[in-house]
Amino acid sequence: MSNKYQFCIRFLNTTTNSAATKAIIDCNNIFSAAGYKDYTVTVWDNANRAKYFPHLFSQLLKFYRSIQRGSTVIIQYPLLSINNVFGPYFIRLLRMKKVKFYCVVHDIESLRTGGKDKAAIDKEISNLNYYDAVIVHNPSMLSWLKEHGVTTRMIPLMLFDYLVQTPANAAAPRPFSPKIVFAGNLAKSNFIYKVKEINWDFNVYGPNFKPEQSLNGNLVWRGEFSAEEVVHKMEGSFGLIWDGEKIDSFDEVLGNYLKFNNPHKCSLYLAAGLPVIVPRQSAIAAFVQANNVGLLIDNLYDLNNFRVDEASYATMQQNVLKVRDLITGGAYLQQALQAAENAGH
Structure with missing residues (x-):
């Protein structure tokens, strides 16, 4: 050997x-x-x-x-x-x-x-x-x-x-609510300050939040936590993959990279037991669609047209739990x- x-x-x-x-x-x-x-x-x-x-x-x-x-x-x-x-x-x-x-x-x-x-x-x-x-x-x-x-x-x-010592939210499945989680370095995610036009609530986590720009009633900063802690702290129904300045289109540089990479935050959301919302053009979209662990969007305005029923959300959650068992191990x-x-x- x-x-x-x-x-x-x-x-x-x-x-x-x-x-x-x-x-x-x-x-x-x-x-x-x-x-x-x-x-x-x-x-x-x-x-x-x-x-x-x-x-x-x-x-x-x-x-x-x-x-x-x-x-x-x-x-x-x-x-x-x-x-x-x-x-x-x-x-x-x-x-x-x-x-x-x-x-x-x-x-x-x-x-x-x-x-x-x-x-x-x-x-x-x-x-x-x-x-x-x-x-x-x-x-x-x-x-x-x-x-x-x-x-x-x-x-x-x-x-x-995404290794986790104790699985997050391992108990009862969570009911659907129009609430989105976004986690990461908020310095490169200025789109979050423009989500007032989106009919969902946003819970954001991470460093470099700008409270002076947060005038939206549907945007709440939930704090900054370590990578080990945040997986247990997230409250919402979906984790969002998006970056840059705009809510109506991909960022030219950050969005382009999403066409080829696996964002680590996608693994974070899945480890937390959250289905994900990802750009249709992103590389990770193929995995999300094949495993039915989330929704695909072209822009954030698409969220206003989504009607997520309890049955389809419960199915997504069950699929997420299968993936979670794999990535946390x-x-x-x-x-x-x-x-x-x-x-x-």
Whole structure:
């Protein structure tokens, strides 16, 4: 049996209420349960470069020396500041030890920032092609990467897991009410201050709420909680996936990225037992529709035309509970990881 290792770089955020950090820690835990030794390098988010890079490269050297011949290494991608050198130097060097490298993608930076910078895209494609297998979000992301030149084996994750110690709202199913939950970094979600034209109530959760802009009777800020706490705090009938400034159309950059990525907040809502409302153009819409765990919209005005009856809502809730059991136990990443390992044999 070959040795297995996991490696990622994680900022120790000054704020702990970060979904991004939750995703990384969950992956750490799932990899550890699968027998991967953890080599996570944690750095302060305000560390100066003079201290940051020597510390990082000393940790990389330590990691390199510990890896035995014929081992398997899984990376949480992207690797922040060393993303562009990890493949050309670290992976190529360890090829001499017959080491296999897999990665699970959290973000495709060149796509997240608009997908129009050819040089950035080409560099990212080159980085990904160093790996023996790449776990991507979904078939839409897989197709985009393939079209832009990724030739290595890719495995769609389908949905990010959201590990929860005790299942949220595990008791009786909740009755339907026209109440929507929105959670996340509210700094990039100014659309919430325009929902007075929508005939639903909105409970929002997260940092950077602007009370001076909240003049709508149907918008209530419920506070800021850690990623572990918020799953137990959300009150409403649906969790909403939307971003940007507008309520009548997709945001050009943030909305475009939703066409390819799996928003971690979708996993949060499902872990909380909430059906979801997602943009019809989003990549996650295919999963929502196939599993009947929510509604699809073209814009927020569509909500004014929805008539949700108790029976259809109860069916959605039952379907959500099936998915919740999978994501709160790490099933999706376990399955993708198994596929990557099998491909390597």
